[in-house]
Amino acid sequence: MDRGLGRGINIGNALDALDGGPELPLHERYFDEVAGAGFDTVRLPVRWSAHAAATAPYTIDPAFLARVDAGVHAALSRGLNVVVNVHHYDELCAAPAAHAPRFLALWGQIAAHYAGYEARLGFELLNEPHGALTASRWNPLLAQALAVVRASNPDRTVIVGPADRNDVAALPALAVPDDGHLLATVHYYAPLDFTHQGASWVAGADAWLGRGWEDAGDENAVRDDLAGAAAWGRQHGLPLFIGEFGAHERAGMDSRARWTTFVRSEAERLGMSWAYWEFGTDFGAFDPERGSWREPLRRALLGDPERTA
Numbered sequence: 612m613d614r615g616l617g618r619g620i621n622i623g624n625a626l627d628a629l630d631g632g633p634e635l636p637l638h639e640r641y642f643d644e645v646a647g648a649g650f651d652t653v654r655l656p657v658r659w660s661a662h663a664a665a666t667a668p669y670t671i672d673p674a675f676l677a678r679v680d681a682g683v684h685a686a687l688s689r690g691l692n693v694v695v696n697v698h699h700y701d702e703l704c705a706a707p708a709a710h711a712p713r714f715l716a717l718w719g720q721i722a723a724h725y726a727g728y729e730a731r732l733g734f735e736l737l738n739e740p741h742g743a744l745t746a747s748r749w750n751p752l753l754a755q756a757l758a759v760v761r762a763s764n765p766d767r768t769v770i771v772g773p774a775d776r777n778d779v780a781a782l783p784a785l786a787v788p789d790d791g792h793l794l795a796t797v798h799y800y801a802p803l804d805f806t807h808q809g810a811s812w813v814a815g816a817d818a819w820l821g822r823g824w825e826d827a828g829d830e831n832a833v834r835d836d837l838a839g840a841a842a843w844g845r846q847h848g849l850p851l852f853i854g855e856f857g858a859h860e861r862a863g864m865d866s867r868a869r870w871t872t873f874v875r876s877e878a879e880r881l882g883m884s885w886a887y888w889e890f891g892t893d894f895g896a897f898d899p900e901r902g903s904w905r906e907p908l909r910r911a912l913l914g915d916p917e918r919t920a
């Protein structure tokens with residue numbers, strides 16, 4: 612993996628699924644679809660915290676590790692980059708001091724397990740730190756987690772993002788450790804009343820149904836947000852990776868395609884790599900039932916097939 616991840620997609624809600632939420636089986640053929648469509652990267656969110664012991668040494672369930680391995684191998688064997696993260700560790704965000712030792716122990720195990728893997732595997736320390744895991748608590752913890760990873764993986768690409776759920780506005784509060792192999796990540800879901808309209812986990816989101824995305828004000832907001840992130844990246848000499856962006860299936864497809872095209876093109880214009888949220892569930896660019904891409908979203912992400920072939 613060089614420090615750019617190109618064009619990517621999250622295979623979300625597979626290894627990170629929440630109880631009662633959408634769940635995607637991790638079929639090999641999905642990786643064929645992703646590679647065949649022309650993506651460079653798969654971000655593979657993993658909810659390690661739900662599959663590891665609650666007490667020291669916090670051993671990861673070997674059967675679950677084997678499932679993650681299957682996803683990692685499926686991506687690497689098709690020539691894709693793959694990013695493995697720690698996803699949905701909400702207990703850590705609620706009680707950072709109590710969970711920090713477990714978080715670091717998880718990284719100790721993950722890093723040791725994948726130490727011999729090729730450079731196209733990257734690690735992302737934590738998805739969307741939030742709640743009590745504020746910047747002042749997250750900055751020292753991320754430095755500790757990076758040190759744990761570096762003990763076994765001196766050169767591997769490691770991705771770090773700011774508190775406040777990896778919000779672009781939180782970048783200035785991110786303390787970047789001195790390390791030659793980092794990427795910075797942000798997530799982009801603005802405006803939330805468009806991208807999360809009808810989302811069951813966002814209070815009041817049903818009132819947003821019908822919100823389109825089209826006017827110049829909408830475009831300017833995206834432009835400004837991403838330009839701010841790009842300026843921060845230049846200042847810190849760090850390439851930026853928009854690790855998640857997407858609009859929920861309950862938003863209108865025309866607006867979803869326009870928003871996705873615009874965010875994706877702005878990101879590329881600013882030299883950022885990206886990964887769409889997500890492959891095959893409630894934001895899905897791919898329809899697992901029909902076994903085909905949702906063409907407006909596929910085109911928004913990758914353009915004309917002949918240009919990406």
Ligand code: BGC
Binds near residue numbers: 698699739888
């Ligand atoms: C979460 C998903 C959610 C998405 C958009 C992700 O980080 O894991 O559950 O659908 O963000 O809100």
